[in-house]
Amino acid sequence: MRRVVRGTTLLGLGLIAMAPFGCDAQQRAQQQRSREPQLPPPSITEYKPQSTLVVPQHEVPRARFPVVDIHGHPPTLDNRETIEEVVREMDRLNIGVMVQARPSSGERLRSQIEAVREAGYEDRFVFFASLDLDNIEEGSGARIAAQLEEDVAAGAVGIGEISKAFGLANRRSDGTLLAMDDPELDIVWETAGRLGIPVFVHTADPPEFFEPLDYTNERWLELAIFPNRRFMDAERFPSFDELMEARNRMIMKHPETTWILAHMGWHTADLARLGEIFDAHPNVLGEVGAVLYDLGRQPRFAAEFFEKYQDRILFGKDSFAPDEYPYYWRVFETADEYFDYYRDYHAFWKLYGMDLSDDVLRSLYYQNARRIIPGLESAALPSN
Secondary structure: OHHHHHHHHHHHHHHHHHHHHHHHHHHHHHHHHHOOOOOOOOOOOOOOOOOOOOOOOOOOOOOOOOEEEEEEOOOOOOOHHHHHHHHHHHHHHOEEEEEEOOOOOHHHHHHHHHHHHHHOOOOOEEEEEOOOOOOEOOOHHHHHHHHHHHHHHHOOOEEEEEOOHHHHOOEEOOOOEOOOOOHHHHHHHHHHHHHOOOEEEOOOOOHHHHOOOOOOOOOHHHHHHOHHHOOOOOOOOOOHHHHHHHHHHHHHHOOOOOEEEHHHHHOOOOHHHHHHHHHHOOOEEEEOOOOHHHHOOOHHHHHHHHHHOOOOEEOOOOOOOHHHHHHHHHHHHOOOOOEOOOOOOOOOOOEOOOOOOHHHHHHHHHHHHHHHOOOOOOOOOOOO
């Protein structure tokens, strides 16, 4: 009888021991249900919480030092009214010189250079020449190089911006995708090196644009809004890494040519990877256009990176939206915390200031551009 009692007692103890685990599971399930909104939730575009954080703020409407915008996309500069309007905004922002990086070659290029000269602002603008990279076949490289020679003779001081279509959409005459390291184009890059002009190339787009479009993708909102930014279809597009590898092979083949990676090569979410490229290729620089959202969320590491590679980074904005430039000045020049980015579908997070030193700012804003762009002299830039 005692054995039965003991058995019953042990079983009872087992049930008692197991009970808390069952209760915990039930409690967790109940807590999960309680986290569901008890009100109709807003859509992702409707939810715009206003921060209540009170911290020091330092608006920076004007850059501390004059700036060369290497990635300028002003309107076509072919008439005095447009030119003077752009110059007014440049003066307000302390942009000393702007590179016209919109596609421009032949007569379109020459007409702008002449219009700027006639308006009296030839020291405020310089021009990069675009390349025709469609329907490439044998002999195309020599034709493109010859046109480049003409454009440089007319006043162009660089190549670019070469668009992301190079690697993603440009095709050879037989319909196959034009590889970035296609030997037919070697003569073009060699010509740029011989002429001493930089090649400004935009390869791919942010790596998130090549990743699955699910709710873990931090650029989901942008990709949901803009279908033409989705490159995750492997049957239609190379992968992000494949494009980077082709770009790096192109650079490796031409060590005597100066290369500028637009948007920091889309490596701002992994600056160490960009550092490896800088270390391996002393002829490569990066440009900061349209990647402020990444730099401003890692202010300490980004500042260390800019300090280490201060002679390899150029300022560029990309789109010509004057009211957006001060966000760059604030990230680069202050130690401000937790402030908004100007385009919410790029980033739902806040920005922090990198508080760069004056030496780094000078290098970023104008000194590096002056070093690599031939003949870049302007009364709007400091002499040192």
